[in-house]
Amino acid sequence: MWTFIARRLLQSIVVLLGVTLISFIALQIGGDPTYLFVSERASQQEIEMVRHALGFDRPLYVQYLSYIGQVVRGDFGNSLSYRQPAMGLVLGALPATIELTVFALVFAMALAVPFGVFAALNRGTALDGGIITLAMFGQSVPNFWLGIMMILFFGLYLHWFPISGHVPFLQPLLQGDFVTAFKNLPRTLYYLVMPGIAVGFYSLSRNARLVRSSMLEVLNQDYVRTARSKGLTERAVVVHHALRNAWLPVITMVGLEFGFLLGGVVVIETVFSYPGLGRLVFNAVNQRDIPVVQSAVIVLAVIFVLLNLLVDLIYAKVDPRVKL
Amino acid sequence: MNKLGLLASVAASGLLLAMPAMAQPAADTIVVGLSADVTTFDPDNIASRDNANIARHIFGTLYTVSAEGKFEPSLAESLEVSEDGKTYTYTMKEGLTCHDGEPLTAEDVAYSFNRGKDPAGNFTGNTPGFIYSSIAFDKAEAVDDRHVKIMLGDKNLIAEGLLAEVYIHCKDSYEKMSPDQAATSPIGSGAYKLASWAKGSEVVLERVDPSAKAARIVWRIIPEASTRTAELIGGNVDLITNVAPDQLDAINASKVAKVQAIQGTRRMYVGFNMGEQFKTQPGGDAIQDPKVRRAMQYAIDVPAICKQLLNFECERATGLVNPPNDNKALKPYPYDPEMAEKLLDEAGWPRKDGGERFSIKLQGPRGRYLNDQNVILAIAQYLGDIGINVEPELMEWSSVYVPLIRERNAGPMFFLGTGGAKWSALYDMSDLSEVDAGTNYTRWSDPRWFDRWEDIKNAATEEDRRKIIDEMLTVFYEDGPWLLLYFQPDFYGVSNRIDFVARPDEEIFLHDVAVK
Numbered sequence: 001m002w003t004f005i006a007r008r009l010l011q012s013i014v015v016l017l018g019v020t021l022i023s024f025i026a027l028q029i030g031g032d033p034t035y036l037f038v039s040e041r042a043s044q045q046e047i048e049m050v051r052h053a054l055g056f057d058r059p060l061y062v063q064y065l066s067y068i069g070q071v072v073r074g075d076f077g078n079s080l081s082y083r084q085p086a087m088g089l090v091l092g093a094l095p096a097t098i099e100l101t102v103f104a105l106v107f108a109m110a111l112a113v114p115f116g117v118f119a120a121l122n123r124g125t126a127l128d129g130g131i132i133t134l135a136m137f138g139q140s141v142p143n144f145w146l147g148i149m150m151i152l153f154f155g156l157y158l159h160w161f162p163i164s165g166h167v168p169f170l171q172p173l174l175q176g177d178f179v180t181a182f183k184n185l186p187r188t189l190y191y192l193v194m195p196g197i198a199v200g201f202y203s204l205s206r207n208a209r210l211v212r213s214s215m216l217e218v219l220n221q222d223y224v225r226t227a228r229s230k231g232l233t234e235r236a237v238v239v240h241h242a243l244r245n246a247w248l249p250v251i252t253m254v255g256l257e258f259g260f261l262l263g264g265v266v267v268i269e270t271v272f273s274y275p276g277l278g279r280l281v282f283n284a285v286n287q288r289d290i291p292v293v294q295s296a297v298i299v300l301a302v303i304f305v306l307l308n309l310l311v312d313l314i315y316a317k318v319d320p321r322v323k324l
Numbered sequence: 325m326n327k328l329g330l331l332a333s334v335a336a337s338g339l340l341l342a343m344p345a346m347a348q349p350a351a352d353t354i355v356v357g358l359s360a361d362v363t364t365f366d367p368d369n370i371a372s373r374d375n376a377n378i379a380r381h382i383f384g385t386l387y388t389v390s391a392e393g394k395f396e397p398s399l400a401e402s403l404e405v406s407e408d409g410k411t412y413t414y415t416m417k418e419g420l421t422c423h424d425g426e427p428l429t430a431e432d433v434a435y436s437f438n439r440g441k442d443p444a445g446n447f448t449g450n451t452p453g454f455i456y457s458s459i460a461f462d463k464a465e466a467v468d469d470r471h472v473k474i475m476l477g478d479k480n481l482i483a484e485g486l487l488a489e490v491y492i493h494c495k496d497s498y499e500k501m502s503p504d505q506a507a508t509s510p511i512g513s514g515a516y517k518l519a520s521w522a523k524g525s526e527v528v529l530e531r532v533d534p535s536a537k538a539a540r541i542v543w544r545i546i547p548e549a550s551t552r553t554a555e556l557i558g559g560n561v562d563l564i565t566n567v568a569p570d571q572l573d574a575i576n577a578s579k580v581a582k583v584q585a586i587q588g589t590r591r592m593y594v595g596f597n598m599g600e601q602f603k604t605q606p607g608g609d610a611i612q613d614p615k616v617r618r619a620m621q622y623a624i625d626v627p628a629i630c631k632q633l634l635n636f637e638c639e640r641a642t643g644l645v646n647p648p649n650d651n652k653a654l655k656p657y658p659y660d661p662e663m664a665e666k667l668l669d670e671a672g673w674p675r676k677d678g679g680e681r682f683s684i685k686l687q688g689p690r691g692r693y694l695n696d697q698n699v700i701l702a703i704a705q706y707l708g709d710i711g712i713n714v715e716p717e718l719m720e721w722s723s724v725y726v727p728l729i730r731e732r733n734a735g736p737m738f739f740l741g742t743g744g745a746k747w748s749a750l751y752d753m754s755d756l757s758e759v760d761a762g763t764n765y766t767r768w769s770d771p772r773w774f775d776r777w778e779d780i781k782n783a784a785t786e787e788d789r790r791k792i793i794d795e796m797l798t799v800f801y802e803d804g805p806w807l808l809l810y811f812q813p814d815f816y817g818v819s820n821r822i823d824f825v826a827r828p829d830e831e832i833f834l835h836d837v838a839v840k
Contacts (some may be wrong), residue, residue, distance in 0.1 A: 008366065032727055033723075035726045035730045036722055036726065037371070037448045037729055038371075038448065038453050038454075042453045042454055042457065042762065043457045043762055044762050046452075046453050046454075046457045047458065047730070047762070049443075050448045050453065053446040053448065055447075079363075081363040081364070082371055082507065082523075083363075083364050083366060083503055083504070083507045084365045084504050084507055084508065085504070089523065092523060093523070093524065118574070134415065142687065148550055148551075151550075151554050153549060155554060155555050155558060156557060156558050157559070162560075163551060163554045163555050163558055163560065164544075164546055164551050164554075165525070165526075165544070166525060167828060168522075177622060270547050270548050271548050271550075271551060272548075272551065273525070273545060273546040273547065273551055274543070275522060275523065275524030275525035276524075279524055280523075280524060281549070283361055283524075286722055287722070289724070
């Protein structure tokens with residue numbers, strides 16, 4: 001197992017180099033970013049001065065290699081617009097996005113499993129039809145529209161939830177300020193309800209259908225029939241025999257889902273004025289703030305690599321047929 | 325399952341019971357919803373309008389410019405300009421301090437000016453990037469504790485207004501700061517100090533100057549227009565900027581807020597690029613002729629565009645200068661398609677068999693200005709009605725359109741808005757200070773305009789200068805390089821809690837705004 005982990009971590013270095021190169025090239029294709037950092041009335045001399053100050057007057061390969069050289073020394077560069085360490089900005093915005101993603105994932109999975117199981121157990125009934133319809137709706141509706149509708153209905157008309165904003169929990173927790181963190185927790189969750197549901201609704205729908213089909217497949221297996229013929233209760237058959245095996249594709253999905261949600265928060269963070277990584281990167285891309293985009297890409301790539309590794313390890317643990 | 329359900333219900337009930345009421349602003353607090361994020365509080369790196377609006381509360385300036393465009397003393401009590409127009413000597417008020425208690429003297433003012441010019445700082449804000457190059461700033465020197473001299477490389481007629489934009493701070497505190505500290509922990513000289521800044525979320529200012537009305541100002545970053553509107557109607561925010569035209573009715577229909585619409589100072593126009601590379605392009609040859617350009621002026625119903633697409637009653641611009649400093653003798657071009665057709669026929673561009681006179685490309689940004697895409701399409705439609713086949717080409721603003729504009733390669737026709745001001749006609753005209761100016765995006769080169777700058781500089785009296793300005797504006801109106809449109813309106817959503825009055829220059833200054 002340790003060999004497997006070491007090999008995967010080595011592979012991840014190649015992945016990191018690849019993603020930084022691709023994102024660097026993608027940002028450079030957008031053209032010279034200097035104009036975004038000068039006043040609309042700046043003279044040509046001022047423009048040249050700023051171009052030099054930002055290092056954009058060097059050849060592209062020099063810019064990239066110099067950046068990689070910095071990264072190896074642990075320096076991820078300064079944000080061009082904030083003029084502060086880029087990695088600090090990314091790590092500062094990450095906790096809020098982790099909170100949102102985890103909330104959305106828990107919401108999606110906590111409902112997807114029972115919905116999927118109930119739909120499978122009541123196949124062909126009105127309940128099954130209702131769940132399938134809801135899932136279809138959830139997969140069809142854009143999350144930003146859902147977010148805006150929730151703002152209108154639950155925020156503006158009913159005043160149940162805040163329309164926008166964020167109360168930090170992870171950030172004070174990571175800084176060792178446990179009192180503030182736990183004092184904030186109820187409000188953190190309160191502020192997360194609407195954006196969390198808007199982000200997680202698609203996942204809930206997709207996974208409910210996945211659990212349903214996985215469950216239907218398992219319920220038709222011989223060992224389930226055997227379990228029933230042994231006179232076990234339906235509950236014991238479902239929970240101990242069917243669900244245990246139906247879980248396997250879901251476990252794989254959870255890891256991928258986290259990554260998927262992480263990528264899907266950008267629009268929702270904007271709709272709910274949520275100060276997370278998605279919005280930071282969105283602004284950084286618009287501003288051609290290359291150090292911030294690169295730092296975010298590195299952080300997200302590391303998260304993806306670790307998540308995939310974790311999923312593989314868990315899968316090997318729960319499915320004895322898998323050997324690492 | 326039942327136990328789990330019960331547990332979830334109890335947890336949810338507990339959570340809702342633990343909730344505070346909605347975050348309504350406190351009685352002495354004004355909450356502003358901004359559309360763009362704030363990136364820095366380093367006085368020499370601030371470039372965006374939203375960023376400057378907050379910084380203006382933290383940092384004092386020598387003079388301020390009123391909403392009507394009048395200069396008013398602020399940290400300085402008076403100004404004396406030397407005979408040759410190259411030295412501005414300010415007398416500072418007595419008893420000034422910075423937020424850390426350090427006395428604010430002429431030496432600090434000189435330091436504030438010189439800091440932005442230091443190449444080691446790599447500063448890219450409005451002060452070093454625009455102001456200093458516009459006025460050829462040389463250096464600043466303290467004469468004594470209360471007098472400071474600002475020296476320019478040459479006489480400059482708009483220096484007074486631009487010098488009023490430079491942020492003042494204290495030398496001792498800033499000399500010790502790292503760039504990171506200067507960006508995040510400003511020590512200003514203004515009416516408010518920075519209390520907290522949650523990046524991407526909100527900036528909180530606390531009152532320092534007892535004469536300021538509100539004790540706290542919270543600036544919340546709310547990029548999505550509909551969310552800003554919802555927060556305003558929900559009573560959680562007192563003032564929002566950049567209200568979308570389609571949300572005006574929703575705000576006005578609410579009982580808690582109203583929209584304030586004001587004609588801004590940003591000049592919207594379609595530029596005719598007369599650069600060499602366009603002379604051989606389709607339509608590029610036609611627009612070289614002033615008569616063709618004039619014909620197009622008659623083809624566009626600008627008030628209708630304002631009303632239908634911007635939800636605003638506007639009067640068409642007569643030039644590049646904001647009222648009240650425009651040429652009062654000039655009347656806006658009327659919508660007269662027959663006159664447009666007549667002029668085009670006379671200019672040698674008759675309709676061909678298919679009814680078309682010539683084709684031309686119209687480039688423009690998507691999502692940069694108020695309803696820009698539809699305005700561009702409407703202009704194309706109006707010109708199509710008189711036989712000009714316009715091909716609109718809409719582009720992404722930052723990566724595609726900005727470089728094209730900055731390199732003066734947009735065209736043959738392009739849609740643009742450039743910032744102006746109320747305090748000087750010359751400020752607005754200085755976009756076209758010389759043929760090769762970076763802001764002469766049309767590469768217009770009419771000597772009847774460009775040769776007059778020397779006359780303006782040498783004018784004996786203000787009346788003589790105004791006469792020359794009016795003559796230049798007449799040339800611009802008749803044969804100029806802009807298809808004249810409108811000054812972009814600004815829409816603010818204002819809650820009934822505050823007595824805010826919108827300014828035309830996009831500046832938000834809340835020093836005198838009270839919570840009712």
